[in-house]
Amino acid sequence: MTAQAVQTDEHAVVIGLEVHVQLETATKIFCGCSTAADDDEEPNSRTCPVCLGLPGALPVLNEGAVEAAVKIGKALSADIPERTTFHRKNYYYPDLPKNFQLTQYDAPICQEGELEISVEGDRREIGITRAHLEEDPGSLQHKGGSIDTAEATLINYNRAGTPLVEIVTEPDFRSPAETRAFLAKLEEVLEYLGVFDATRDGSLRVDANISLVDADEVDEEGAIDDSVLEDANRTEVKNISSHKAAEKALAYEVSRQKNAVKRGRALKTETRHWDESRGITVSMRSKESEADYRYFREADLPPLEVADWKDKIDIPELPDARRERFVADYGLDSEAASKLTSTKEVADFFEAVAEQFDPNVAATWVADNLLGELNYRDMLITDIEGRLDEFSRLIELVENDELTVKNAEEVVLRSMLDDGDDPETIIDREGLGKADDDAIADFVVEAIDENPDAVDDYHSGEDGALNFLVGQVMQKSGGSADPGSVNQLLREELDA
Amino acid sequence: MSSDHTDAGDDAHNAFITEATIEGDDDGPLAGRTIAIKDNMSTDGVRTTCGSAMLDEYVPPYNATVVDRVLEAGATMVGKANMDEFAMGGTTETSAFGATENPAAPDRVPGGSSGGSAAAVAAGAADLALGSDTGGSVRNPASFCGVVGIKPTYGLVSRYGIVAYANSLEQVGPLANTVEDAALLLDVISGPDPNDATTNDGGADSGYAAAADGDVEGLTVGVITDLIEGADDDVVETFQASLDDLEAQGAEITEVSLDSLEHAVQAYYVIAMSEASSNLARFDGVRYGPDTDAEGNWNEQFAAVREAGFGPEVKRRILLGTYALSAGYHDKYYKKAQDARAWVKQDFDDAFEDVDVLASPTMPVVPPKLGESLDDPLQLYLMDANTVPVNLANLPAISVPAGDVDGLPVGCQLIGPKFSEETIIRAASAVED
Ligand SMILES: [Zn+2]
Numbered sequence: 001m002t003a004q005a006v007q008t009d010e011h012a013v014v015i016g017l018e019v020h021v022q023l024e025t026a027t028k029i030f031c032g033c034s035t036a037a038d039d040d041e042e043p044n045s046r047t048c049p050v051c052l053g054l055p056g057a058l059p060v061l062n063e064g065a066v067e068a069a070v071k072i073g074k075a076l077s078a079d080i081p082e083r084t085t086f087h088r089k090n091y092y093y094p095d096l097p098k099n100f101q102l103t104q105y106d107a108p109i110c111q112e113g114e115l116e117i118s119v120e121g122d123r124r125e126i127g128i129t130r131a132h133l134e135e136d137p138g139s140l141q142h143k144g145g146s147i148d149t150a151e152a153t154l155i156n157y158n159r160a161g162t163p164l165v166e167i168v169t170e171p172d173f174r175s176p177a178e179t180r181a182f183l184a185k186l187e188e189v190l191e192y193l194g195v196f197d198a199t200r201d202g203s204l205r206v207d208a209n210i211s212l213v214d215a216d217e218v219d220e221e222g223a224i225d226d227s228v229l230e231d232a233n234r235t236e237v238k239n240i241s242s243h244k245a246a247e248k249a250l251a252y253e254v255s256r257q258k259n260a261v262k263r264g265r266a267l268k269t270e271t272r273h274w275d276e277s278r279g280i281t282v283s284m285r286s287k288e289s290e291a292d293y294r295y296f297r298e299a300d301l302p303p304l305e306v307a308d309w310k311d312k313i314d315i316p317e318l319p320d321a322r323r324e325r326f327v328a329d330y331g332l333d334s335e336a337a338s339k340l341t342s343t344k345e346v347a348d349f350f351e352a353v354a355e356q357f358d359p360n361v362a363a364t365w366v367a368d369n370l371l372g373e374l375n376y377r378d379m380l381i382t383d384i385e386g387r388l389d390e391f392s393r394l395i396e397l398v399e400n401d402e403l404t405v406k407n408a409e410e411v412v413l414r415s416m417l418d419d420g421d422d423p424e425t426i427i428d429r430e431g432l433g434k435a436d437d438d439a440i441a442d443f444v445v446e447a448i449d450e451n452p453d454a455v456d457d458y459h460s461g462e463d464g465a466l467n468f469l470v471g472q473v474m475q476k477s478g479g480s481a482d483p484g485s486v487n488q489l490l491r492e493e494l495d496a
Numbered sequence: 497m498s499s500d501h502t503d504a505g506d507d508a509h510n511a512f513i514t515e516a517t518i519e520g521d522d523d524g525p526l527a528g529r530t531i532a533i534k535d536n537m538s539t540d541g542v543r544t545t546c547g548s549a550m551l552d553e554y555v556p557p558y559n560a561t562v563v564d565r566v567l568e569a570g571a572t573m574v575g576k577a578n579m580d581e582f583a584m585g586g587t588t589e590t591s592a593f594g595a596t597e598n599p600a601a602p603d604r605v606p607g608g609s610s611g612g613s614a615a616a617v618a619a620g621a622a623d624l625a626l627g628s629d630t631g632g633s634v635r636n637p638a639s640f641c642g643v644v645g646i647k648p649t650y651g652l653v654s655r656y657g658i659v660a661y662a663n664s665l666e667q668v669g670p671l672a673n674t675v676e677d678a679a680l681l682l683d684v685i686s687g688p689d690p691n692d693a694t695t696n697d698g699g700a701d702s703g704y705a706a707a708a709d710g711d712v713e714g715l716t717v718g719v720i721t722d723l724i725e726g727a728d729d730d731v732v733e734t735f736q737a738s739l740d741d742l743e744a745q746g747a748e749i750t751e752v753s754l755d756s757l758e759h760a761v762q763a764y765y766v767i768a769m770s771e772a773s774s775n776l777a778r779f780d781g782v783r784y785g786p787d788t789d790a791e792g793n794w795n796e797q798f799a800a801v802r803e804a805g806f807g808p809e810v811k812r813r814i815l816l817g818t819y820a821l822s823a824g825y826h827d828k829y830y831k832k833a834q835d836a837r838a839w840v841k842q843d844f845d846d847a848f849e850d851v852d853v854l855a856s857p858t859m860p861v862v863p864p865k866l867g868e869s870l871d872d873p874l875q876l877y878l879m880d881a882n883t884v885p886v887n888l889a890n891l892p893a894i895s896v897p898a899g900d901v902d903g904l905p906v907g908c909q910l911i912g913p914k915f916s917e918e919t920i921i922r923a924a925s926a927v928e929d
Contacts, residue, residue, distance in 0.1 A: 049558050053778050055551070055659040056538045056560060060693045090774050090821070094794060099777035155782065294821035296770060296830065299664030302693055 011212045011261065013254050014224060014232070015179055016171035017246075020164050020205040021190060022136065023068045024197045028161035029135050030059030030102065035162050037200075043141075043156040051161035053097030058300050061086075065163035067313055068195035069109045069133050070306065072165055074315045075189050076128050078113030082307045086133075086298040091291065094153065095137040097160050105295045108132035109306060115189070116320070117181040126182050127170030136162035159202075171209065171229060174222060176250035179208065183243035188319050192344045206240040208250055212257050212267065233267040237281055239274045249274040253281050322347055330359035339367040345381045346371070352388055357395055365395050369409055373417055390416065394423045404482060407432045431478055443476040444489045458494055466490060509597040509606070511615040512575035516542045520567040525684060527570030532616035532625040535576040536583055537668070538657035539563055546659045547581040547591040547609075549786060550779050550805035560657020561692065562626060562668050562685045569684040574622050578612030581807045582776065583628060583661040585609050586636050586879055587869060590809045595866055600642040601904050604863040607637030610671065614641040617671050624681050625671040630662050631764050632858075632883025634669035635895035639858035639907025642897045644678040644924065645671045647883075649914045650890035652699040653682075654689030660775040662768035665887040675896060675925040679704035682917065698915040707918035708925035712745050715923060717910075718752035718851035723882045727860035734906040735857040738898035738927045745926050752847050752854060756839040757885050763836035764884035765877055766820050766829050772810075773817030779805065812873065841889045848913045853923050856882050858895040858907030882909060892917050896924040 028035055031050035049057035073080045087105035113128035138160040142150035167186070173179050187204065190196035197203055211232035218224055237253055240246050257267055272281040317325070319341050326337040326347075340350045340363060354362040370391065374381065384391070394412055397403040403412065403423075407430075415426045426432070447469050448455055457465035466487065473486045507515060513535045520526065533539060536546045538556035540563075545551045559567075567573070580590040588611025589595040598606040599619035606615040610627025614637030617625045627634040629647035638645025646669045653668045660666070670681035686699025719739065724732055743749050779785055781801030790800030806814070820829035847854060860882055869876050886893040891911055898908035908927050912920040 054556065055544070055546070055554070056556070056657040058656050058692050060691060088774050090777060092777065092780065092798065094782055097778065099780055100774050292823045294818065296774070296821055299771070300694060
């Protein structure tokens, strides 16, 4: 590690993360209920005896969730064991249908991985302790108040049984900015793997453990002795739901803790809640003792031999590798390569275009024109994935000199996105087909005949005269002429 | 299929908690037969209480797989059979719906926990019954009521829809008046179920009923001496007579000792109670349980419901199981019990290198009088000494009537290697002859 601890004063910050990710599978982890939540769905409508935890119902593991977890393990360079097992985590909470959660304990599906991040040019390797599969609980709705003041609390089990992967990192972060970079990177990787949908509400939930230690305890490599970490008072910050929120919440927590120390107050080991709207953390409870979850093996789920899955399951090229390849193979600059690999779908789209045209032409069209126009409309590349052909024809028309760049960008592409028409329809409708050479030659002669003053000015060396005449020709052609060649033709005619 | 409640039936032995009829299909191997279903098996639209006040009003919205299978095979359900509360007991006296009387031995317990199932068959209230066997809960009442009961290999029969007591140990098993009928019912309920990941192909294309042919020529039967030592002399004598009978029909009788069995009862109770403490956690008053006047926070509310809804034996087992899994005690109890379980399995595997089946009295005693044994849980637990090793080792076993002691039924237990149901059924049919 080449960590630079943040040593603004005598303290260094140590942070570890537990990241809960909802997996993008069609059905829940232990039953056949759908994971897709409709906006207007009735509470408890997407349930069955299994995810309701009805007496007698039994879990059956969804292989899609295993596949997703194996992909994550491979992407994080983690060890995937020969066999993996499930345990019960026993605790009483009203959102938990069985009052235990099916999770993994001593044989998680992924162990000892890593993810490289880059913060302000510094590359850092963040250690992944483990990643395991588990089921999401239901959700609580406090009617008429907060958890303390509500008249009644209602339970909705629609979310119960949604597959989760919990990714636990080593305490390798030395600043809030690093946690943000890590989470953004993790989301990008998960989306590349096709196992995660960031737009789904609650799809990413983060708990952070943060401690302050003496800066002296951090060695030159950024490493800290385990015993120092064990002795440090650890604060757990819950309710973080994005990479941006992680940086904000932890930055707040760092300054809160440093201020406390400065004023001579001891730091407690406690759990705090990130209040996004107020931008502060609030103490939930102090942890006198660790909760005892009485873990034991779930006999209803036989051990799963994952050894053969490892070889069977392939993962796509990951964003970092793809960026590097775009620079090396297509000769793109790193900024364009980054834009074009921002999501797997954008990268796939670009490569499909680059197969047909010069890669730099393809890069300009996708990175500058298309992404810009999509972004302006709050659209995603996935909205036009099926229209790759139309987009290619648009570029081809320009490349073949049948449409001007200006018309292609400002009229045709915009109308394609706004109205959903294909390029030919738009060109016909707007009369944008490039005029043929004979017609333009006629327009040139007309323009000269109709504007004798401008012709005189040209001959007396006045700069603006030629531009004026070009404008006249362009107007006659309805913008379909190429200004460069009009300029050329005018000179030839006037100088003859 | 239709369902109607007929609570006014003539249930002299209190074998049923709910008398309700669900008609099965018109034809099938069980057409024309009536069946009692233990009340821990989910029946769509018919309340399923598990013998507990906690589930007094619980009506499942689905059928257990075994219920679907017996109905599709043509059987007609006549009622939900009485049982010890959450299957915790060996006498059916812990039921919140009153004890069941033993039809074969008036004023005596029918055994348990599937006491209502065995009593229904013994009294002729049903031709067949389904019970569940976690530590002997099918074989014990079969023995005490003088009927046949089978505990299948773990994974042979689906547990989907069976309210769990100790899910690593239990199996659904058939009860009937004859070995052949019990075997026929096993043919119907066995086989893989996509809703139970622990089931396997062991019971697919089975021919258990056909195996009840009484042919034991050349079969080696090992008597487990460790399970003879703790049994009453009269019981041993009756058991011995059935062995002589087998020998006369061509079987070879030998003796076998399994050292691990001395720890089996302790290991069984630690594992069963630990699993139970977790399986019963869901009964927290949110969706199940009696109304209470309790005010206060979530902890206080659900504690009040559990206080009111569970009987004393259930509370005892939940508390002990919670303790055995707790940090600091987990290794001393739960882990040690798992080690003992592995040792028991190994002992059985070794024994089956030399013999085809193992034999013992099913119960070390004759059925106790009603009310006689409830006060001393430890004595009750020791009554399970002969049946629990089979569950620890995931093996199949059958209890078949061996005779009686002064009119009180005695059962002979025959145990086989995994998926050797046909062998133990064949041997049991020879005992029965
Ligand atoms: Zn479900």
